Amino acid sequence: MNKPATIYDIAKHVNASPATVSRVLSNSNYPVRPALAEKIRKAAKELNYTPNSIGRQLKTNKTSTIGVIIPSITNPFYAAVVSGIEETASEQGYQVLLCNSQNDPELELQHLRNLQENQVKGVILSSIIDKNDALQQYLSRGYKVVTIDQNHPDINTCRINFDYIKGGAIIAAHLLEQGHRDIAFLSAPLDRPSRQLIYQGYAEALHIHEVEMDQSRVLISSPTDAGKPISEFQQGKQLTRQLLQSKPWPTAILASNDMLAFGVMNELINHGIRVPEEMSVVGFDNLEFAEIVAPALTTIEQPKQEMGAIACRMLIDLLNNADNQPGEIMLQPQLVERKSVHSLI
């Protein structure tokens, strides 16, 4: 457990200068006599040399680590996104610092500060903060940010967007095309852009199909009653209970994400209501479990891993080309038909 070797040790060992050693060991394309280079590499191996990237970073002011801030890795949606990020990061020689904001704006800010202190130059962010003063500060300091999932229109970052409106419209239209006319919309609070947009898509689809919107059919769960937040699954159950209290029931339920939809289906089954025969249910996200539940859930595919991969590539690009413009990418939704919708026609 003696001190690890440095380039100086190697230099001494082969009678060369540290500069030369650095040149061969850092794969610079600076010319070095092949024989010497070989000797250096051999010595490095012998001395069990491991480069100290901290030294390099201090000198070059470059890092190979990117930050990722998401609400919670426990949410399968983000797990998939992060998986996509990590995979491409790893391929490109980058590492991923994972931060969970736990839906706490304070914590998100603290993570941001922390990343900054650790000289992380780029972060992929699913922010839960609306006012972006703090965020803007980071940007103005030259930090690169790619936002995913939640995109605040007034902030100038790179964005990986998803067409939530179209997604909401597609899934609602699917229900309408199966003959459903009375479609409830259940969602967690509409404080996140994604949910608002899905709602908007739902409304548009109704409009196009000339079905009148009935506000009593849109049920939004109340923001976390004191204490810790309720899981979306539980919110789905709760909203369903609420929905079932007064007849007539709708013939279909559109949940703003799969987790919520699972809660809906679970509660319906508990009430002895058969899905989809008596009630159709659709979700949004296409989590792995949408395929696993019975009946398998019809939903909107959101390319989660790909989203992460794209965001990561974009960020690395940004990091390499300082003059890059903030870009924007819009990913497209896709209907995944399974077994949770009953045709009325």
Add this chain to the structure above:
Amino acid sequence: MNKPATIYDIAKHVNASPATVSRVLSNSNYPVRPALAEKIRKAAKELNYTPNSIGRQLKTNKTSTIGVIIPSITNPFYAAVVSGIEETASEQGYQVLLCNSQNDPELELQHLRNLQENQVKGVILSSIIDKNDALQQYLSRGYKVVTIDQNHPDINTCRINFDYIKGGAIIAAHLLEQGHRDIAFLSAPLDRPSRQLIYQGYAEALHIHEVEMDQSRVLISSPTDAGKPISEFQQGKQLTRQLLQSKPWPTAILASNDMLAFGVMNELINHGIRVPEEMSVVGFDNLEFAEIVAPALTTIEQPKQEMGAIACRMLIDLLNNADNQPGEIMLQPQLVERKSVHSLI
């Protein structure tokens, strides 16, 4: 986007030495005249100073980041563990570098090397490598390792253990106590210690209840047929199909984890076999989804978040007290009874 301020800038600004500035800004308990200290802090704020932890690290040879290597964050089990890790790390001022080994030993090693280059001094590891020469090397170099989930008996690290044997025995005993005598055991390949131990527990429980073990009732999926591995869910389906090929069928199925169990249930339902009335199914892990599937899955709770939290605390402890002994903790299984078991008595 001008260069960020350093302690030298601050020193100049307040007419003090960088040493003094460092002393107050790094919260050293070195005495500094309160008035000066205040002035320094004020200047730091004014100049928008952010400490550069790279500089500090190079000097002190200490990091505040820990590495985490797991097979895949996409697996809800590891997502929960990582969530526990990240939360306590964050509380203690540490950051988490997340690495997915994708079940690839090469990649795992590469991550290890990478972490080392980045001067990460401690890692929490769910290793998929059996021969541990490489791992031993890292340990001998003073790296701190806490292993979770997969514990190789021959390697001297800190371990967070889980009593898989007892867990397997408990869940099998539960089935036996409900009158089941013909219980199939389905699992992914027994190449991971956890699976072997669960199998061992299953065997022990049968033995205690004087039920003869029938080897034709233990079905192990063949290791990934060429190309990418099949998900455990798919393996569960496949094994179930295989099991159903010849009658008589068992009355219950013990799957070595929940994911597999979901596959089992899914396939049973596809075959029109009612769970639990015609076939009881139990799992292992108690994933969030065990509660969500219908019928809710009876399984063994493994304290995933807690496991992560404990591992993280242990590692930080190890990092702070160089002379700490490698410890070992054994977490206890617990039966979670839900709706997927039918009583035969």
Add this chain to the structure above:
DNA sequence: ATGAAAGCGCTAACAT
């Protein structure tokens, strides 16, 4: 209580 200066490991001008 404060400051001067060395040095952590590395790279990149700038010599030669």
Add this chain to the structure above:
DNA sequence: ATGTTAGCGCTTTCAT
């Protein structure tokens, strides 16, 4: 093609 050297931002002896 190789070497010398300064310096990235910080902490920490050692003086004073």
